[in-house]
Amino acid sequence: MALDRLKQVAGHAAGTMGPPHPLDPLSEAEIEAAVAIVRKEYANLHFNAVALWEPRKTDMFAWLADPKNAPRPHRVADVVAIGKGSKVFDGVVDLTEGKIVSWKITQGVQPLITMEDLQIVEGIVRRDPKVIEQCGIIGIPPEDMDKVYCDPWTIGYDERFGTSIRLQQALMYYRPHIDDCQYTYPLDFCPVFNADTHEVIHIDVPKVRRPVSKAPPNNYHAAAIEAEGGFRNDLKPINITQPEGVSFKMDGRVLSWQNWKVHIGFNYREGIVLNNITFNDKGTERPVFWRLSLAEMVVPYGNPEHPHQRKHAFDLGEYGGGYMTNSLSLGCDCKGAIHYMDAAFVNRAGAAETIKNAICIHEEDAGILFKHSDFRDNSCTVTRARKLIVSHIFTAANYEYCVYWIFHQDGTIQLEIKLTGILNTYAMNEGEDTHGWGTEVYPGVNAHNHQHLFCLRVDPNIDGPNNTVFQVDAARGPGEVGSAENKYGNAFYAAKKKLSTAGEGMCDYNGETSRTWEMANTNKINPYSKKPVTYKLVSREVPTLLPKEGGLVWKRAGFARHAVHVTKYSDDQIHPAGRHVPQTSGEPSQGLPMWIAQNPSASIDNTDVVLWHTFGITHFPSPEDFPVMPAEPMTLLLRPRNFFTKNPCLDVPPSYCSVPSGVKQGGALVDQLSRLAFDDEKKSCCK
Amino acid sequence: MALDRLKQVAGHAAGTMGPPHPLDPLSEAEIEAAVAIVRKEYANLHFNAVALWEPRKTDMFAWLADPKNAPRPHRVADVVAIGKGSKVFDGVVDLTEGKIVSWKITQGVQPLITMEDLQIVEGIVRRDPKVIEQCGIIGIPPEDMDKVYCDPWTIGYDERFGTSIRLQQALMYYRPHIDDCQYTYPLDFCPVFNADTHEVIHIDVPKVRRPVSKAPPNNYHAAAIEAEGGFRNDLKPINITQPEGVSFKMDGRVLSWQNWKVHIGFNYREGIVLNNITFNDKGTERPVFWRLSLAEMVVPYGNPEHPHQRKHAFDLGEYGGGYMTNSLSLGCDCKGAIHYMDAAFVNRAGAAETIKNAICIHEEDAGILFKHSDFRDNSCTVTRARKLIVSHIFTAANYEYCVYWIFHQDGTIQLEIKLTGILNTYAMNEGEDTHGWGTEVYPGVNAHNHQHLFCLRVDPNIDGPNNTVFQVDAARGPGEVGSAENKYGNAFYAAKKKLSTAGEGMCDYNGETSRTWEMANTNKINPYSKKPVTYKLVSREVPTLLPKEGGLVWKRAGFARHAVHVTKYSDDQIHPAGRHVPQTSGEPSQGLPMWIAQNPSASIDNTDVVLWHTFGITHFPSPEDFPVMPAEPMTLLLRPRNFFTKNPCLDVPPSYCSVPSGVKQGGALVDQLSRLAFDDEKKSCCK
Ligand SMILES: [Co+2]
Numbered sequence A, B: 001m002a003l004d005r006l007k008q009v010a011g012h013a014a015g016t017m018g019p020p021h022p023l024d025p026l027s028e029a030e031i032e033a034a035v036a037i038v039r040k041e042y043a044n045l046h047f048n049a050v051a052l053w054e055p056r057k058t059d060m061f062a063w064l065a066d067p068k069n070a071p072r073p074h075r076v077a078d079v080v081a082i083g084k085g086s087k088v089f090d091g092v093v094d095l096t097e098g099k100i101v102s103w104k105i106t107q108g109v110q111p112l113i114t115m116e117d118l119q120i121v122e123g124i125v126r127r128d129p130k131v132i133e134q135c136g137i138i139g140i141p142p143e144d145m146d147k148v149y150c151d152p153w154t155i156g157y158d159e160r161f162g163t164s165i166r167l168q169q170a171l172m173y174y175r176p177h178i179d180d181c182q183y184t185y186p187l188d189f190c191p192v193f194n195a196d197t198h199e200v201i202h203i204d205v206p207k208v209r210r211p212v213s214k215a216p217p218n219n220y221h222a223a224a225i226e227a228e229g230g231f232r233n234d235l236k237p238i239n240i241t242q243p244e245g246v247s248f249k250m251d252g253r254v255l256s257w258q259n260w261k262v263h264i265g266f267n268y269r270e271g272i273v274l275n276n277i278t279f280n281d282k283g284t285e286r287p288v289f290w291r292l293s294l295a296e297m298v299v300p301y302g303n304p305e306h307p308h309q310r311k312h313a314f315d316l317g318e319y320g321g322g323y324m325t326n327s328l329s330l331g332c333d334c335k336g337a338i339h340y341m342d343a344a345f346v347n348r349a350g351a352a353e354t355i356k357n358a359i360c361i362h363e364e365d366a367g368i369l370f371k372h373s374d375f376r377d378n379s380c381t382v383t384r385a386r387k388l389i390v391s392h393i394f395t396a397a398n399y400e401y402c403v404y405w406i407f408h409q410d411g412t413i414q415l416e417i418k419l420t421g422i423l424n425t426y427a428m429n430e431g432e433d434t435h436g437w438g439t440e441v442y443p444g445v446n447a448h449n450h451q452h453l454f455c456l457r458v459d460p461n462i463d464g465p466n467n468t469v470f471q472v473d474a475a476r477g478p479g480e481v482g483s484a485e486n487k488y489g490n491a492f493y494a495a496k497k498k499l500s501t502a503g504e505g506m507c508d509y510n511g512e513t514s515r516t517w518e519m520a521n522t523n524k525i526n527p528y529s530k531k532p533v534t535y536k537l538v539s540r541e542v543p544t545l546l547p548k549e550g551g552l553v554w555k556r557a558g559f560a561r562h563a564v565h566v567t568k569y570s571d572d573q574i575h576p577a578g579r580h581v582p583q584t585s586g587e588p589s590q591g592l593p594m595w596i597a598q599n600p601s602a603s604i605d606n607t608d609v610v611l612w613h614t615f616g617i618t619h620f621p622s623p624e625d626f627p628v629m630p631a632e633p634m635t636l637l638l639r640p641r642n643f644f645t646k647n648p649c650l651d652v653p654p655s656y657c658s659v660p661s662g663v664k665q666g667g668a669l670v671d672q673l674s675r676l677a678f679d680d681e682k683k684s685c686c687k
């Protein structure tokens, strides 16, 4: 890394590298420069975050419109640091000018828990006499304390301890053997850890004790599979290659592919951030979205017994989707021709560290893009689709979240999330009643019901920043069956409701009406349809927040109360559950509910708006999810509607095209390698 | 074909081919044998369908259980033929015994319209003086009648003409040039065609006339794209190969792959039929589904103006998803290592005809199957997924439906449907108000709102035929926030409602509760979870039928009134809108509503049941859907829940596996061909 940094600095000095794009994440050198500037004035801090303080949108728009004359936005670091006594410092450091712009102690908040913060806990818990005592009670002798593990979570919020002390709760497990999966052996008690003093300050012990399970291990690692009869040997390899290279180009972090252009950012909270997304429509670069990210998530668990109400991780706001991101491997996580990007972060000590291969970018064949045959003459056109995927995977303790931002040639952007990893588990006695709050997925293992709720932040820029959101429901036409206006009862239409104020912008889902939301530029009308140019949010996995109104999760995860919120754009409104999420009580609710309550009559009509969409799944575990869960996908689409005047991918070369007059064309992209499964002879379609 | 038949007959004679599986579609030889048997007794018929009359389920179960001793089900043909005067004959021919089992005239029905039936209409319409007159009125001179085209549809139902005469409606179009897309030039009138006498018997003419459009063509064929600047040239090839062959095996039409076994049938109505689906669970072949198919669909259009209410095609029941199926091409429709199966049908004249490559079977890489990393020691397992896809594509006049039955290694079966092809269009004048019933997708082109509603027929066989269906809703627990039982308000659970009778088995969708339906075998309990073994239907694209109760579509498409119907199994209940769909009035409603009304209190609890699921999308067209529509996907899952005792694909070889003790394994399936996009050096993960 030191060498990399030297090269980078040397590159800048020699003028061989341009300056970073204003939206590029801070480089290692910039992170360490920010730390050095802070250190000149403040000592005895450990660093929680040093990340790009994103340029104000007006500055960015001005610079993008006229990069030669408009001022280039400064490189600025957003700094969070922690001092003794859980003191939290929020600072802004201008790297271009080499100075601190602001620095303050923020009272009554706790910044997220980093991986380093987590790593500290296990060793301390193992040595704590009260923990050793509890282990003894459930059957683990003191000499086996090296077999005791914990997943330290933020405490969420516990009214007994409040917000002023930085706390973690330690979800306890046991491994009979070092290679055993600890989630098969959950322990029944839960220590509370003071992250300032590094002490266990409390242990929550259930009334009914649950001795550690004596069930045999339930492992998924290779040795366990070998012992059970070995791996299947009937899978033949599939090879995916791009002998002429990939179809996308990278200019720094600006990706160009199939008329799309997008800046790929990354930060410790949201992970991938897509900025300034444009689509080249026959030579015109039309803005589509200014910024897309997963801005927050919450995973409420449904067991009401104390202290399980604390299990409702805000994985982005409390841990960071970027911080938890995996270093990806070629051929394993990613297959084909892959471009990786690294991610640099600060560590506690203020040094920069890099996760190699944090972001994966690759293309995939996507089946048929469009096809039509004419039945009367067998004329036919068939064109195959390609998609481009920008992805990362993060591990949140037991769970893995695989996040795929997918660009399609037809102007659609798709977000797909796959859940894998391991269920969060709790101990249960033989014959114990789960009361429906969970499922016994293995003897002695209770996997509690939970939801995975994600908040997608969409900053639309549909042919410009002034946009309007409409709620759209499929609706029956007026007029009873038999009436003159609707004799056969078949009339139906798209009922559109304009969301005019932030207060009106809180919408629930309606599966029955196939409800969608349209982000429109009402100043720009499609010349054919006479409707505003639009991108439509099509999302079908939209469960209600199940924790009740007024309860702990409802208060803390205000963003999840509605499927959609729409707010007027503000540079500082990125985090819908608040900037610092751990140990928020939800009183008052941070983030979205607060912003909207401040001015519910704020106009969101034909102005710069942000759409926040909460989606996800409700997960009732079953044994097939254990000991590791086959990936469960969920997806949503952002689709152009009345945005183009025709299908924007007609010029993708067809695999085959014949017309009634007899002319045949195409085949340039038909691979000559597709084969019949049980036949040596190659038979191409393009005779 | 003659040669193929000779070979087939010779093969049987020489004993080199076994007898067909009882569920195999009729071969060409069998079709022609059935026709010959009928012809011996009946003359002057044209054949509408000669297809496998499926063995009765009890006979099949008996034979499968003991193939050596139980009687082998006979090969039997289900015959539909049409005589002069629209006389309809329904017959059953036992091919094993070489005799007619039943033969009758069926009154008051019309069988589906075949491709040959359709082909007859256009020439007659072009020569009809009244049609020529109407063309003149809207600006097409008599000498241009060769530029006039029609898509002949069944008439659906028109109360003015009833059911006794076999009718088609001719949706009229114009092509300025033979290679122009006619859907850009819809004509405003609609002839009604008598398929018995081959005459135009009526023309529906709108009050307001719409002269043929003078807009320039809007084509997507290669010449048009070349004229507009040519095809994009920045797509590099992606090659997908299986150098060691595919991972599935075919024994006749029985496919084996990754613990799955399934018989792949095909018929003229439903297209692909999957039978006797089993999953090998550690050596035990467990039945999962007896039969899966798309059994019906309806596409109601939303414009109430006469005669558009007649636009509500039952593409399967009125035309046949098998009859309309495409002959697929290697490298175009299908990519990789492909196994094709052909489909044989009867033609009007009684000869067998075969669509080559009607069914495509292939594997695809499916990303990550499961992954977990332990944050404390970076131990990690990542395993890639494979899926197997059985697909066909059918063209229903303007639209293409791509149907993908997807098998996953984790026991999930997925049905994905992609819509592509061309919008159905109608003429509009400049400045004409669409009244919200459609969208002007191009000057003079009104694309009406419509729904695509599919009916999936699921015959579950979850560890045996006696199954029970539960409706499952995510529900909040009892107890207000602050109460002892639900202090923090976070309790939630899966509320299950047993569907006990056919009358109770009619269920609507509820997106808010993430409603699912579970097909359970209540006689078999998962040893860990103590819940019945189950497959769960997860389907999220479930719009309400928008045509109103009591209206024409509501009456004819009874299956679409509810998201789910459950009926007691009956061998003869395959077609939810009835056996013969064209020109049904819906009074009484055929198919599902009739079967349920016959005995609404019939028990569906712990007996052989069928679940019928209606899903789909509501399509409000926009210009980007034209002149050919980028494929729009919809999908649903059948997922095992409490069916296995653990993740059933743990033995798929990992790409990478390392454990805390330091052992590393895996990599056998990591292709050595994945590459960095912008780097020549290969970097494998498995160092
Ligand atoms: Co989950």
Ligand SMILES: [Co+2]
Pocket (backbone or CB within 6 Å): B419, B450, B452, B619
């Ligand atoms: Co459509």
